[in-house]
Amino acid sequence: MTPDELLALDPPFHVDAHGEPISWGIGADLLRFLGERLRDGGRTLETGAGVSTVYFALLRCRHTAITPLAREVDLIRRFCAEHGIALDRVELIVGRSEYALPRMPGEPLDLVLVDGRHAFPSPFIDWFYGAAALRTGGWMVVDDTHLLTGRTLLEFMTEDPHWGAVSEIGKSAVFEKLDDGVHDAEWDEQPYVLNRE
Numbered sequence: 001m002t003p004d005e006l007l008a009l010d011p012p013f014h015v016d017a018h019g020e021p022i023s024w025g026i027g028a029d030l031l032r033f034l035g036e037r038l039r040d041g042g043r044t045l046e047t048g049a050g051v052s053t054v055y056f057a058l059l060r061c062r063h064t065a066i067t068p069l070a071r072e073v074d075l076i077r078r079f080c081a082e083h084g085i086a087l088d089r090v091e092l093i094v095g096r097s098e099y100a101l102p103r104m105p106g107e108p109l110d111l112v113l114v115d116g117r118h119a120f121p122s123p124f125i126d127w128f129y130g131a132a133a134l135r136t137g138g139w140m141v142v143d144d145t146h147l148l149t150g151r152t153l154l155e156f157m158t159e160d161p162h163w164g165a166v167s168e169i170g171k172s173a174v175f176e177k178l179d180d181g182v183h184d185a186e187w188d189e190q191p192y193v194l195n196r197e
Contacts, residue, residue: 003031025051047097047116101129108135115143159191
């Protein structure tokens with residue numbers, strides 16, 4: 001199944017403000033980007049769950065998705081069963097990412113997708129733990145950069161010497177982790193902070 005085929009099915013894993021089923025997810029261009037770079041067995045993590053979770057399964061990644069909504073997990077499992085998509089390499093964790101991430105094992109990750117709760121400070125907590133677990137050379141994807149929290153992460157990482165901007169794809173930004181000093185800098189070594197004093 002290709003990204004376009006998956007998106008054409010428009011699986012409604014989420015509900016809108018009125019409780020109606022809806023499909024929110026990363027776009028086909030970002031799915032293609034991931035598909036071109038991730039290898040069978042790649043170690044990936046996302047906060048949030050949805051179409052991206054199914055695509056990581058299709059790519060045969062060793063994937064972890066964290067969502068507080070058991071309903072989303074049930075719908076993803078049902079969809080994958082109906083379409084013959086194996087979830088044997090996917091761990092679906094029901095819980096809030098800020099509590100689940102600190103308990104995760106320390107295996108280095110190839111890619112982290114920050115796309116869970118977008119209210120302050122959740123994306124920053126997800127980024128903090130995800131950045132620590134990400135291997136040097138791995139990719140950090142920040143979704144929903146049109147929102148203040150996502151945009152703040154985008155601006156911080158763009159100026160930070162520990163990250164290399166790879167691409168902005170729709171409302172998502174992709175960065176490469178350049179070294180393991182991501183969390184070692186003091187405030188006066190962080191251009192984003194220093195330039196705003």
